Amino acid sequence: MRSIRMIIKKMYRQISTAICLFALLCTVSADHDQLNLFSRASLQSTVSQSLGGAGTAMPKGGMQGLVNPALTASCKSSGSIAAGYGRDDVFDKTALPFGAVITDNNGAMGFYYRFLDGNTGRVNDAAINFSGTLFQSSGTQGDVDLGINARYEHSVWPYIYDDENLNNTKLRSSSLLLDVGFYQPQVMENLDFALVFRNLTGYSWSEVEGDEKTKGRISSRHRTVVVGCVYTLGFMGGNLLFLLPVDIEMNNLFKKSLPNRYTLRTGVEGRLGSSYTVRFGYAHAPEDPMELITDFSPKNLFFGGVGVFVNPLQIDFFTGKNEWGITATWFY
Numbered sequence: 001m002r003s004i005r006m007i008i009k010k011m012y013r014q015i016s017t018a019i020c021l022f023a024l025l026c027t028v029s030a031d032h033d034q035l036n037l038f039s040r041a042s043l044q045s046t047v048s049q050s051l052g053g054a055g056t057a058m059p060k061g062g063m064q065g066l067v068n069p070a071l072t073a074s075c076k077s078s079g080s081i082a083a084g085y086g087r088d089d090v091f092d093k094t095a096l097p098f099g100a101v102i103t104d105n106n107g108a109m110g111f112y113y114r115f116l117d118g119n120t121g122r123v124n125d126a127a128i129n130f131s132g133t134l135f136q137s138s139g140t141q142g143d144v145d146l147g148i149n150a151r152y153e154h155s156v157w158p159y160i161y162d163d164e165n166l167n168n169t170k171l172r173s174s175s176l177l178l179d180v181g182f183y184q185p186q187v188m189e190n191l192d193f194a195l196v197f198r199n200l201t202g203y204s205w206s207e208v209e210g211d212e213k214t215k216g217r218i219s220s221r222h223r224t225v226v227v228g229c230v231y232t233l234g235f236m237g238g239n240l241l242f243l244l245p246v247d248i249e250m251n252n253l254f255k256k257s258l259p260n261r262y263t264l265r266t267g268v269e270g271r272l273g274s275s276y277t278v279r280f281g282y283a284h285a286p287e288d289p290m291e292l293i294t295d296f297s298p299k300n301l302f303f304g305g306v307g308v309f310v311n312p313l314q315i316d317f318f319t320g321k322n323e324w325g326i327t328a329t330w331f332y
Contacts, residue, residue, distance in 0.1 A: 037153060037175060037199060037222050046084060046327040050305025050318030051267035052281030054245040056228030057183060057194035061316065062329030063099050065110050065129045068196050069147030070183035072101050072108040073131035077331040079103050086325025089288060093117040095325065107132030121157040134182070142185035149179040169209045175218060177202035194228040220254035243269040261296045267303070277307035279318070287321070
């Protein structure tokens with residue numbers, strides 16, 4: 001049987017070819033004024049959300065592969081299965097995430113699915129993850145891991161006509177998207193580093209019911225670059241750890257007609273032994289998560305959460321203003 005590394009290498013070649021095809025064939029933008037990629041404004045990981053959305057350099061947690069595709073390669077077990085439940089301002093009925101990861105010494109493969117439902121819309125989001133070591137460790141620095149998420153997102157959302165005399169209808173959109181992430185532990189002593197390109201490229205099909213249809217590349221306004229790091233402080237012989245994650249999210253870097261926007265996400269995680277975790281998070285970001293896509297009006301947002309690990313089960317909970325979520329991860 002072929003190893004995971006062989007599968008990953010093959011997928012890298014296939015995805016590289018797909019990127020070239022996107023660049024050559026997709027010359028028309030599929031971007032409606034109201035076409036959004038709603039996965040940017042929804043719960044990805046309970047661990048990350050309790051830290052204000054930071055965590056691109058934190059591999060612990062069953063859903064962290066959605067935050068940074070490279071993190072699945074750092075899973076210390078043979079794999080994991082995760083499932084959760086939550087709500088937020090946009091998806092105020094339910095958010096149901098599911099994730100499964102298989103690892104070996106050569107890399108990892110993962111699958112993620114999220115069902116997101118609110119009073120005004122519904123989203124199905126699925127991702128296939130491939131990750132592995134790009135460069136081996138040199139000296140005191142850790143390996144450089146590379147990960148790729150190939151995602152499919154389908155959404156049904158209200159379409160608001162400019163003419164008030166026309167009735168509202170539905171906008172249906174399907175998108176194929178690509179996320180790329182890098183992760184390196186121990187860049188410096190006690191300092192880990194991450195770099196993530198979200199929605200690096202993509203192709204969308206959209207239709208307003210009974211009206212126009214469009215297709216083509218996603219708009220560059222959906223593309224986001226995230227630079228993250230985590231600094232670790234240890235006490236009591238390593239039995240008490242404090243992790244300080246910081247993520248800088250950069251928006252509109254590739255959209256010249258829009259001003260660059262920056263979002264700060266940070267927090268602190270305290271770990272007592274391997275069993276108990278307390279988290280506090282802060283984000284200077286829009287309070288309405290949809291403004292991450294449409295417009296920016298940043299505010300000071302605060303989050304909190306706890307985690308309990310009783311081998312092989314990890315349970316994580318977070319809460320914020322008008323949002324909360326819980327996830328259980330089984331490591332095998």
